[in-house]
Amino acid sequence: MNHITIACIILPFFMGFSAYLLPKVARFFALLVAVVSTGYAFKIFLDQSPITLELLDNFGVTLMVDEFSAYFILTNALVMIAVILYCQDSDKSAFFYTQLIILHGSVNAAFVCADFISLYVALEVISIASFLLITYPRTERSIWVGLRYLFISNTTMLFYLVGTALVYQANYSFSFAGLTNAPPEAIAFIFLGLLTKGGIFVSGLWLPLTHSESQSPVSAMLSGAVVKAGVFPLMRCALMMEELDPIVRMFGVGTALLGVFFAVFEKDTKRMLAFHTISQLGFILAAPLVGGFYALTHGLVKSALFLIAGSLPSRSFKELNYHPINTAVWIAAAIASFSISGFPLLAGYGAKILTTKNLLDWQVIAMNVAALGTAISFAKFIFLPHGGKTDVKPGFWRAMVLLLGGLITANVLYYQAYTIENTTKPLITIAAGWLAYNLIFKRLAIKLPRVMEEFEHLIGVMTLMLMSLFWMVMQWWAI
Amino acid sequence: MLEACVFATIMCGFFGIIAKKNLFMKIISMDVMSTGVISYYVLIASLNGLFTPIIDDTKDVAYADPVPQAVILTAIVIGFSIQALMLVGVMKLSQNNPTLEHHKVEKNNTP
Numbered sequence: 001m002n003h004i005t006i007a008c009i010i011l012p013f014f015m016g017f018s019a020y021l022l023p024k025v026a027r028f029f030a031l032l033v034a035v036v037s038t039g040y041a042f043k044i045f046l047d048q049s050p051i052t053l054e055l056l057d058n059f060g061v062t063l064m065v066d067e068f069s070a071y072f073i074l075t076n077a078l079v080m081i082a083v084i085l086y087c088q089d090s091d092k093s094a095f096f097y098t099q100l101i102i103l104h105g106s107v108n109a110a111f112v113c114a115d116f117i118s119l120y121v122a123l124e125v126i127s128i129a130s131f132l133l134i135t136y137p138r139t140e141r142s143i144w145v146g147l148r149y150l151f152i153s154n155t156t157m158l159f160y161l162v163g164t165a166l167v168y169q170a171n172y173s174f175s176f177a178g179l180t181n182a183p184p185e186a187i188a189f190i191f192l193g194l195l196t197k198g199g200i201f202v203s204g205l206w207l208p209l210t211h212s213e214s215q216s217p218v219s220a221m222l223s224g225a226v227v228k229a230g231v232f233p234l235m236r237c238a239l240m241m242e243e244l245d246p247i248v249r250m251f252g253v254g255t256a257l258l259g260v261f262f263a264v265f266e267k268d269t270k271r272m273l274a275f276h277t278i279s280q281l282g283f284i285l286a287a288p289l290v291g292g293f294y295a296l297t298h299g300l301v302k303s304a305l306f307l308i309a310g311s312l313p314s315r316s317f318k319e320l321n322y323h324p325i326n327t328a329v330w331i332a333a334a335i336a337s338f339s340i341s342g343f344p345l346l347a348g349y350g351a352k353i354l355t356t357k358n359l360l361d362w363q364v365i366a367m368n369v370a371a372l373g374t375a376i377s378f379a380k381f382i383f384l385p386h387g388g389k390t391d392v393k394p395g396f397w398r399a400m401v402l403l404l405g406g407l408i409t410a411n412v413l414y415y416q417a418y419t420i421e422n423t424t425k426p427l428i429t430i431a432a433g434w435l436a437y438n439l440i441f442k443r444l445a446i447k448l449p450r451v452m453e454e455f456e457h458l459i460g461v462m463t464l465m466l467m468s469l470f471w472m473v474m475q476w477w478a479i
Numbered sequence: 480m481l482e483a484c485v486f487a488t489i490m491c492g493f494f495g496i497i498a499k500k501n502l503f504m505k506i507i508s509m510d511v512m513s514t515g516v517i518s519y520y521v522l523i524a525s526l527n528g529l530f531t532p533i534i535d536d537t538k539d540v541a542y543a544d545p546v547p548q549a550v551i552l553t554a555i556v557i558g559f560s561i562q563a564l565m566l567v568g569v570m571k572l573s574q575n576n577p578t579l580e581h582h583k584v585e586k587n588n589t590p
Contacts, residue, residue, distance in 0.1 A: 059546045117550050117553070120553075120554070121553060121557070124557045124561070127561070128560065128561065128564065131564060132564075135568070138571075140571070140572065140575055140587070140588060141588040143568050143571050143572055144572060144584055144585070144587075144588040145588070146568065147502075147565060147568040147569070147572070150561060150564065150565055150568075151505070151506075151509070151565065154509065154558075154561050154565075155493075155496060155509060155512070158489075158509075158512050158513055158516050161516045161520075161554060162489070162516055162519060165516075165519055165520055165523055165547065168523065168546070168547060168550075169523050169526075172546075174550075209589070213590070450589070454585065455581055455585055456497060456581075459496055459497055460497060463493075
């Protein structure tokens with residue numbers, strides 16, 4: 001198993017560079033890598049024995065593979081396969097596939113590593129590969145969006161590096177476990193980096209513009225898998241150190257509410273999905289122990305919805321209300337929306353129930369409000385008029401079959417969720433959400449200001465977050 | 480004292496990123512900031528000794544810690560490559576926005 005793990009991490013990078021040298025088969029290489037990752041994830045599930053690898057010495061590379069990482073690797077692999085299937089009909093060059101494979105490999109690396117320096121390298125490779133994918137169309141706007149993303153992530157990673165240095169100074173090792181002995185400022189610096197990379201709370205407000213202005217397959221990849229590379233280490237830290245658990249949960253609740261607040265008022269399909277990604281990351285963080293399953297269902301749904309949004313005739317909900325969309329596309333959108341709102345028979349339901357069971361008392365009310373917000377924002381998709389005629393590419397359907405099929409299959413994993421008590425609550429939430437949408441939110445035309453998304457403010461918010469993180473860590477230090 | 484200087488460098492870089500209007504200058508400020516971070520690693524490596532860590536039987540002296548230095552090499556390479564990528568991006572942007580003021584670039588490119 002040790003050898004398989006190392007081979008699975010190296011393979012994407014090897015394949016990525018080979019794909020660029022052999023442009024004719026680049027797509028097959030990408031598919032092969034993703035299929036290998038899927039197989040690897042299933043192997044971890046079957047083995048049921050977590051492995052920890054320490055390469056070199058205590059200061060070297062530490063890897064940790066368990067069921068928790070398997071969920072994330074599986075998400076990444078399935079999203080990647082769907083994106084490749086979707087891109088089949090478009091004339092994407094070998095360069096695109098090369099970047100896709102490298103992105104996939106580095107996201108996987110982030111999911112198995114257990115020390116701060118390997119994580120740093122993985123996150124930086126992710127930034128570079130995502131930048132190249134965002135700027136793939138080479139338009140001025142895409143270059144600016146990519147540049148903004150790269151700038152913010154690199155600045156925040158510099159803070160992260162300072163934190164890592166402090167951890168090393170305290171432990172003479174870079175492993176996650178050393179965070180307990182580290183001074184509070186180290187935790188503040190490292191968390192700032194991870195929160196910004198993962199798109200959590202106010203420091204994650206770079207995410208909507210980046211995810212909505214990229215091409216649909218890239219948005220699907222970014223929203224479905226890549227942001228989780230920042231969230232995963234936070235959850236890992238919260239699980240390893242009980243002291244950090246309340247901080248992570250608190251950020252989870254804050255993020256869920258903030259994201260859903262913006263999503264409810266948003267009138268643009270892709271921006272709504274991007275804001276909703278922020279809110280779902282909050283759900284993942286709110287109950288770190290079961291976040292893996294939630295991340296899987298969210299990855300499948302969100303990438304499906306981004307691909308759907310990309311094949312709709314318009315991006316504005318207002319215009320879509322006057323132009324009926326293809327009925328088959330509408331059904332796909334409805335299945336995905338039902339899953340994410342937590343409707344029974346789809347995987348989103350099991351994930352929501354599992355998360356709700358693992359919430360602490362003080363989180364419950366806030367998370368229910370966030371779930372209601374989710375139902376309201378996805379009513380926008382469900383109540384779109386359908387029956388129109390728009391052509392969709394065959395690749396789109398292959399991707400949908402995989403993603404939505406995955407949702408239905410994953411539903412079986414947690415069949416214990418089906419009790420009458422559990423089933424009524426999501427149904428009431430969805431009904432309330434639809435009612436609220438039709439009575440209030442459909443007519444509302446509030447345009448929220450986008451001041452917070454300006455480049456300068458995003459950088460400025462980093463200082464504020466750093467201060468508040470430091471203060472929060474000091475609080476539990478004092479207890 | 481040295482530590483204070485290192486943090487002053489990091490902070491100077493960070494404030495440069497916020498205060499400078501020109502995108503090009505922002506990238507230079509980020510480079511200043513990363514120089515600060517790199518020197519912090521070097522500083523930590525030299526806390527226990529200053530000698531180059533090459534094992535030698537004849538000398539029994541306090542060696543510098545090789546691990547942070549080895550690690551920061553990776554970060555230097557990554558920082559450098561990101562810098563290069565960003566400069567290429569800025570070059571492309573400068574064709575339509577010769578002043579490279581980020582307010583203008585942002586206004587032109589936000590929907």
